Amino acid sequence: MSEKRTELSALGEFGLIGRLAEGIKTQNETTIKGIGDDAAVIDAGNHFGLLAADMLMEGIHFDLSYMPLQHLGYKAISVNVSDIAAMNGKPEQVTVSLGLSNRFSVEAIEALYEGMKAAAKAFSVDIVGGDTTASQSGLVISISIYGTVEKDKVCYRKGAGINDILCATGDLGAAFMGLQVLEREKQTFLANPNAQPQLDDYQYIVQRQLKPIARMDIIHELAEFGVVPTSMIDISDGLASECLHLGANSGVGIQIYEDKLPFDRQTYETAVEFNIDPITATLNGGEDYELLFTIKQEDYVKLEKHEDIHFIGHTQALEKGNFLVTKSGNQVALTAQGWNHLNIK
Amino acid sequence: MSEKRTELSALGEFGLIGRLAEGIKTQNETTIKGIGDDAAVIDAGNHFGLLAADMLMEGIHFDLSYMPLQHLGYKAISVNVSDIAAMNGKPEQVTVSLGLSNRFSVEAIEALYEGMKAAAKAFSVDIVGGDTTASQSGLVISISIYGTVEKDKVCYRKGAGINDILCATGDLGAAFMGLQVLEREKQTFLANPNAQPQLDDYQYIVQRQLKPIARMDIIHELAEFGVVPTSMIDISDGLASECLHLGANSGVGIQIYEDKLPFDRQTYETAVEFNIDPITATLNGGEDYELLFTIKQEDYVKLEKHEDIHFIGHTQALEKGNFLVTKSGNQVALTAQGWNHLNIK
Numbered sequence: 005m006s007e008k009r010t011e012l013s014a015l016g017e018f019g020l021i022g023r024l025a026e027g028i029k030t031q032n033e034t035t036i037k038g039i040g041d042d043a044a045v046i047d048a049g050n051h052f053g054l055l056a057a058d059m060l061m062e063g064i065h066f067d068l069s070y071m072p073l074q075h076l077g078y079k080a081i082s083v084n085v086s087d088i089a090a091m092n093g094k095p096e097q098v099t100v101s102l103g104l105s106n107r108f109s110v111e112a113i114e115a116l117y118e119g120m121k122a123a124a125k126a127f128s129v130d131i132v133g134g135d136t137t138a139s140q141s142g143l144v145i146s147i148s149i150y151g152t153v154e155k156d157k158v159c160y161r162k163g164a165g166i167n168d169i170l171c172a173t174g175d176l177g178a179a180f181m182g183l184q185v186l187e188r189e190k191q192t193f194l195a196n197p198n199a200q201p202q203l204d205d206y207q208y209i210v211q212r213q214l215k216p217i218a219r220m221d222i223i224h225e226l227a228e229f230g231v232v233p234t235s236m237i238d239i240s241d242g243l244a245s246e247c248l249h250l251g252a253n254s255g256v257g258i259q260i261y262e263d264k265l266p267f268d269r270q271t272y273e274t275a276v277e278f279n280i281d282p283i284t285a286t287l288n289g290g291e292d293y294e295l296l297f298t299i300k301q302e303d304y305v306k307l308e309k310h311e312d313i314h315f316i317g318h319t320q321a322l323e324k325g326n327f328l329v330t331k332s333g334n335q336v337a338l339t340a341q342g343w344n345h346l347n348i349k
Numbered sequence: 350m351s352e353k354r355t356e357l358s359a360l361g362e363f364g365l366i367g368r369l370a371e372g373i374k375t376q377n378e379t380t381i382k383g384i385g386d387d388a389a390v391i392d393a394g395n396h397f398g399l400l401a402a403d404m405l406m407e408g409i410h411f412d413l414s415y416m417p418l419q420h421l422g423y424k425a426i427s428v429n430v431s432d433i434a435a436m437n438g439k440p441e442q443v444t445v446s447l448g449l450s451n452r453f454s455v456e457a458i459e460a461l462y463e464g465m466k467a468a469a470k471a472f473s474v475d476i477v478g479g480d481t482t483a484s485q486s487g488l489v490i491s492i493s494i495y496g497t498v499e500k501d502k503v504c505y506r507k508g509a510g511i512n513d514i515l516c517a518t519g520d521l522g523a524a525f526m527g528l529q530v531l532e533r534e535k536q537t538f539l540a541n542p543n544a545q546p547q548l549d550d551y552q553y554i555v556q557r558q559l560k561p562i563a564r565m566d567i568i569h570e571l572a573e574f575g576v577v578p579t580s581m582i583d584i585s586d587g588l589a590s591e592c593l594h595l596g597a598n599s600g601v602g603i604q605i606y607e608d609k610l611p612f613d614r615q616t617y618e619t620a621v622e623f624n625i626d627p628i629t630a631t632l633n634g635g636e637d638y639e640l641l642f643t644i645k646q647e648d649y650v651k652l653e654k655h656e657d658i659h660f661i662g663h664t665q666a667l668e669k670g671n672f673l674v675t676k677s678g679n680q681v682a683l684t685a686q687g688w689n690h691l692n693i694k
Contacts, residue, residue: 010454012449014455024459048394049396055495056478057444057446097391130380133389133402137406140406140407141485
């Protein structure tokens, strides 16, 4: 190791990725887009291939005390499918690499795989390989995904023009509030192992945390309606963070409106119960795995009646900055306070 | 978790993979070959795509007390390239997912990346993405690789006919003996931290362990000589184990000859020094990352003068079994005693 020592926490996840990516030059003509989007883009001749990877680590991304292994398997596939969806692509194949400690029985791993198979069926993706090895501590799930997209349909984080309409799917903040409920129930259980979990009133938000569903339905519908977004990203780290990514990559500013933000009633009520500002949950809660995209104004009429696509704002000139306009008409600067998986303990 | 508990060690790595693969059906027309070869094969229109993944775990696959991070980075890419080589393909893109604990500094991860970039350059492969996250235990390196191959040039583990010639590249057993030397020096160092490592006499085999080089040179030469192997696999778990895989997948028996097995003099001498039968190191030592393949007899003349391709045996009818013929003419049954990364501690 070299003499100088910079702590990883000093850079954070995005900082580290940026530093490592420095000096990486692509050399193959088939590499259309390398590091820096939801998936890499590969020229496959008549179409583009898409390649992405996500790793889930026990104790960082999931807690097996409340995460059933079947749900975890489903989620592991779903979050990778979401990366392909964010490129406007269709998932085709995944590899699954597992690091396993002897805490796990064959039956436990089969339960994990059952969830993966269910997700593979739901998203029409084939499990085609991977690796299985021992782990000295917790469970490691590393998945790579390959997908395809027509060359004239691919969506990058870049591409938004000024005055494009900003769209978000589904509702936001639910997965974050579901996590708060699960953490509270865990603490209750640790204090009193006879306590029964009280989850009946939180089923929707808990499900959003445990079993997110990648929005391939939206991708198929955009194709049906003849809409190709000008830019797109999936919402994994929180809406505010993704708005900033989309804006920075496209060279535009973003303006969103509080009264347009989509949240579910259970999310709202649970946030109030937890003394969390519902807007904070919506803006900064992670793991929604919804889609954020921009469309040209002329495409608005094609989507305006869609129940699950919400028109939350618009792009603007870069120098106008990134703002949330509150219900009272105030402008609040958008800041990323999403998940940072390099908060290393 | 279910009530029945079967320990992972009861199945082993190949047994577990087999059990998990049961019931996995592929559904996409583009999936030409799923689980069960060195890489999955994807129909990309004018050519085949190849997709593979390998995960390296600290404490299982590498020991940072003697593995320099730059070498580790190089090796992590190289072993994945080897999977593409084994399909007779050309590597194009890789994703790199890292699990990091706070033991590592930014400079340490940069050293790891330096090795990866060097390998990426050497093998003409682009690093196009991945994931970076915290790890509660050691370093986790999970890589996926995408490559391409002409449709009429792809090589599977299946495909060998009876009386094909069995070829192995390079020399075998060196990486295994290199590991023994490194382990011995580690023990010496632990007993006496002032001891200087004595590696001068073992440079070749230590290098083979620390920095294996995927045999893309052989793949390019096979193309130049106009030879398409009838079957191929890379030698990662030991020659005997790979012979059995190739034979089982092709539905043939394998006969190899002791006096044809390629080993390096340093490997031989070190094995003798360690009281290890050199044949055992050659047959069962892992991590050589050489290639094992079969060719039709008529192709022999095209390769016979190649210095680094060795004709070690031939295929035969399945019912004749799998044997090593010793120098004294005895037949010894081939058994797999290669690495089992599910030997969970």
